[in-house]
Amino acid sequence: MSTESGKAMFSLAQYEAVMGEIETGTKTFEAKLAEVIPAADSVSSQWYVNHVLAELLQWIARKTVEVGTEILNFIRDVLKGATAPIFMFMDAYKWTDFKAAANGVSADVTTQNLVIDNSDWSGKGHEAxxxxxxxxxxxxxxxxxxxxxxxxxxxxxxxxxxxFYVVVAGVIAKLIVEVAAATAAISSAVFSAVGAMIFLESGAVNTMAIATAVGALAAFLGTQVNALITLHGEAVDPTSFPNGVWPNSNSAQYNDGTVNDGDADWSLKD
Incomplete structure (x- = not known):
């Protein structure tokens, strides 16, 4: 992700790579969550695990899956808008074509390019x-x-x-590591309760990281409303668009075709 003047710029290749990481990561995270409760069931059935510890491990496993599922659903919700940046990029590219075409017309019809020697043609028609x-x-x-x-x-x-989605990809990678560590801690039955709590303790932090990113994204997009207002103002600016419409290319003064050389190559007729 490159930057220009401190602002994030878009790279289609990087975006596709990030979305690939997120897709793979969510599947891996979901698969890791599915291993938690079976791991707790397995260790709880061992003879050396007392009843109290077994119940604690079962509770931690269920809460881990519950919290993990909520986070996974939250991530899936924010992924619903994942195609928007791609369409924005494509539309931005199309608008550069519009810009080039309009600027080309602007340059072609400047008075410098359309100047006519007023020694051959003068009067109101020439000026109009x-x-x-x-x-x-x-x-x-x-x-x-x-x-x-x-x-x-x-x-x-x-x-x-x-x-925003770079942040999401980073959070998912962290979640995978933490749920795997929690599962390993549960399976070990050695300080398993303490180790298994790692995921539950970090779950709120990871969710907050995504929520903060959502807030930052919303704040940025909110500033674009001002940009839309500015664009509307430019579009209806009477300086270039009299009365909000395209300037008239015709003039009643064109009927004044005064020529100075007495033998014009063309003339206007009533």
Whole structure:
């Protein structure tokens, strides 16, 4: 996950790798949870494990599975939006095409590119033509600016999604290690009760880590609302879009086709 100016950027390859880790990790974690109660049942049946310890181990095993299942369901819930960053990335890429097209039009119809020697053509028609061209160029340029802003914000949102799921992948990896350690502690029957409590003690911490990441992601996406408002303002800005519409390319003043050389290559006729 790369960064630019302190902001998370999106890498499709890294995102796919992270999601692969999460998918594999959730399956492994679920399989490890399934081993906990059988391990407690097995050790509790041993002759050297007294009744009190056996009941304690059974209780710890059940609570471990209960807490682990709740965490697993929580992780599955946050994975429901896992495809969103990919679509954001794809849409961001498409908006760069819109930006390029709009900026190309803006550059092509600037007064510099459409300048006509006023020694051959002058008057209100000439001035109206250049004025209309400038308005078209400004409007197309504004579309390019809006497209760039949309693309940038979509990419930042995708990057935030990647950062969030990196945290989730890390938590899952930690959970797998801890539930495996708890199962081993239960099976050993040597300080098994103390060792088995490792997972229960860390369960709340791991859940809080994901919840904190969810909160951070929500806060970041909340700031994007301001970006949407700004984009709306740019889209309806009367500077480039008079009365909220595309500037008129026609003018009643085009009927003034004053020429100065007395022998124009073209002329306007009523």
């Amino acid at each position: 033509y250049l004025g209309a061209a400038a308005a078209q160029s400004a409007a197309a340029g504004r579309i390019g600016s809006v497209a760039k802003s949309v693309s940038d914000n979509l990419m930042l949102c995708a990057g935030a999604g990647l950062a």
